[in-house]
Amino acid sequence: xxxxxxxxxxxxxxxxxxxxxxxxxxxxxxxxxxxxxxxxxxxxxxxxxxxxxxxxxxxxxxxxxxxxxxxxxxxxxxxxxxxxxxxxxxxxxxxxxxxxxxxxxxxxxxxxxxxxxxxxxxxxxxxxxxxxxxxxxxxxxxxxxxxxxxxxxxxxxxxxxxxxxxxxxxxxxxxxxxxxxxxxxxxxxxxxxxxxxxxxxxxxxxxxxxxxxxxxxxxxxxxxxxxxxxxxxxxxxxxxxxxxxxxxxxxxxxxxxxxxxxxxxxxxxxxxxxxxxxxxxxxxxxxxxxxxxxxxxxxxxxxxxxxxxxxxxxxxxxxxxxxxxxxxxxxxxxxxxxxxxxxxxxxxxxxxxxxxxxxxxxxxxxxxxx
Numbered sequence: 001x002x003x004x005x006x007x008x009x010x011x012x013x014x015x016x017x018x019x020x021x022x023x024x025x026x027x028x029x030x031x032x033x034x035x036x037x038x039x040x041x042x043x044x045x046x047x048x049x050x051x052x053x054x055x056x057x058x059x060x061x062x063x064x065x066x067x068x069x070x071x072x073x074x075x076x077x078x079x080x081x082x083x084x085x086x087x088x089x090x091x092x093x094x095x096x097x098x099x100x101x102x103x104x105x106x107x108x109x110x111x112x113x114x115x116x117x118x119x120x121x122x123x124x125x126x127x128x129x130x131x132x133x134x135x136x137x138x139x140x141x142x143x144x145x146x147x148x149x150x151x152x153x154x155x156x157x158x159x160x161x162x163x164x165x166x167x168x169x170x171x172x173x174x175x176x177x178x179x180x181x182x183x184x185x186x187x188x189x190x191x192x193x194x195x196x197x198x199x200x201x202x203x204x205x206x207x208x209x210x211x212x213x214x215x216x217x218x219x220x221x222x223x224x225x226x227x228x229x230x231x232x233x234x235x236x237x238x239x240x241x242x243x244x245x246x247x248x249x250x251x252x253x254x255x256x257x258x259x260x261x262x263x264x265x266x267x268x269x270x271x272x273x274x275x276x277x278x279x280x281x282x283x284x285x286x287x288x289x290x291x292x293x294x295x296x297x298x299x300x301x302x303x304x305x306x307x308x309x310x311x312x313x314x315x316x317x318x319x320x321x322x323x324x325x326x327x328x329x330x331x332x333x334x335x336x337x338x339x340x341x342x343x344x345x346x347x348x349x350x351x352x353x354x355x356x357x358x359x360x361x362x363x364x365x366x367x368x369x370x
Contacts (some may be wrong), residue, residue: 001186001245001345002097002118004104004265004277007132011035011105015059017050019269020107022358025096026050027105031057036070037098037107039354043074043091071095094354102263102279103132109352116187118244118263125259125283129292131299132279135308138316141268142362145342147315148249148264149192149241149334151176157314161306162196162237171196174236178333180243182340187244192334196237246342258295259283264307268358278303322364339364 005018006027015028017040024040026049040048042061049068052060058067058075067076072095074088097111101119108115137144147153156167175195180188242250248265262280269275280299284292328336343364353359 001110001247001349002099002106002108002115003245003247003267004106004263004279005267006105006277007134008100008103008105009132010134013054015050015052015054017048018105018107019267019275020096020357021353022268022270023354023356024048024050025107026059027098027107028054028059030054030070034070035098035100035105037096038068038070038072039094039096041093042066043068043093044077049093066091068093102281103130104263104277104279110349116244118187118248118250123261124281125285127284129282129284129287129295129299130279131282131296131303132277133300133303134275134277135304136269136273136275137266137308137312138272139274139312139318140272140320141266141274141358142320142364143315143318144266144274145246145338146320146335147311149180149243149338151178151192151194151331151334153314154194154196154239157310158306161302161310169198171198171237176331180334180337180341182337184337184341186246186341186345187242187250188341189242190240191243192241194239194241196239198235198237243338246338246345260299262303264303271358271361276307278307 003020005020005025006016010016011027011029013029015026018025018027026038026040028036030036036059038049038059040050042049042052042063044061044064044066047061047063049059049061052062054060055067058069060067065078066074069075072093074091074093077083077088077091096107096109098105098107099117100106101117101121102124106118152173154162155170155173159167159170162171173194174197177193178191179193180191238253240252242252244250244263245265247267248263251262251264253260260280260282262278264276264278267275267277280303282295282299284295287295326332342362346359346362350359
């Protein structure tokens with residue numbers, strides 16, 4: 001599956017070590033600027049290639065100066081070793097499929113069409129404003145996977161980040177549509193669609209300076225409308241969520257006149273430790289420099305507030321429940337479908353993942369529907 005493991009801006013001239021399902025991978029840029037991804041282990045003696053350097057578009061292990069190309073082939077060994085082509089072939093290392101999109105570096109154990117790429121480039125704006133963020137969160141990766149398509153928690157948990165309100169002034173779920181089921185395959189487009197209404201839309205969010213400024217401006221506008229005798233309309237927020245991989249959700253919404261697309265992906269680093277790698281893309285058409293800067297700050301603060309605080313405060317210490325302890329409501333059929341899909345994925349694709357990958361340790365039991 002495709003999984004973003006790094007922000008593009010974090011990969012410079014030097015190799016960079018990342019984890020893919022807990023497996024060490026080295027990223028580096030070739031002489032053309034293209035990103036390559038190899039297992040982070042020299043095929044000679046197991047030295048991390050991320051401690052090496054890039055020479056002529058190849059990554060070199062600095063311990064014995066063995067060199068590897070972007071396909072993992074060992075292309076050069078110092079003459080002092082006096083070895084033949086067959087020895088070089090045996091020193092080759094595993095490569096991963098890699099792509100750069102929406103400001104992130106994505107890697108996968110399989111390529112298209114068997115693993116459709118999560119980002120549909122044709123749906124991106126021509127003049128995008130892109131914000132990326134990375135941060136660590138604790139907790140059981142299965143709990144985090146379940147939360148992606150959990151519809152009701154948006155009403156209370158994300159009242160501040162999504163509706164500029166508070167859990168004591170929740171939005172009303174006016175409409176919901178569930179498009180995911182047990183028989184779906186990744187990516188699941190329109191897995192859920194939701195429309196929220198807020199009866200009292202006077203904003204109270206204070207989680208960051210740009211948001212506090214926006215709150216003040218919004219309150220002033222509402223006051224002016226009341227003074228002029230104009231009614232304040234209750235806002236409606238429409239959200240579409242796609243489950244593009246088991247660990248990545250694409251969300252689309254519209255805030256004011258701006259279309260927003262967001263990719264939120266969680267990468268398991270080790271048991272109980274995970275990393276969010278996220279990107280938000282907004283349509284920047286017609287926006288000046290100051291408007292773009294404010295928009296970037298708002299989006300960056302939103303990502304961390306939404307996932308790193310509101311979700312993490314609840315989920316980092318949450319217990320994973322399954323079997324008879326899982327009390328499923330009608331809304332929870334999204335979670336049941338996700339678990340069934342992932343179980344099927346592991347059965348069909350786990351052999352593609354390296355030994356030691358955390359994907360081999362995840363198992364689900366049948367859920368209770370009572």
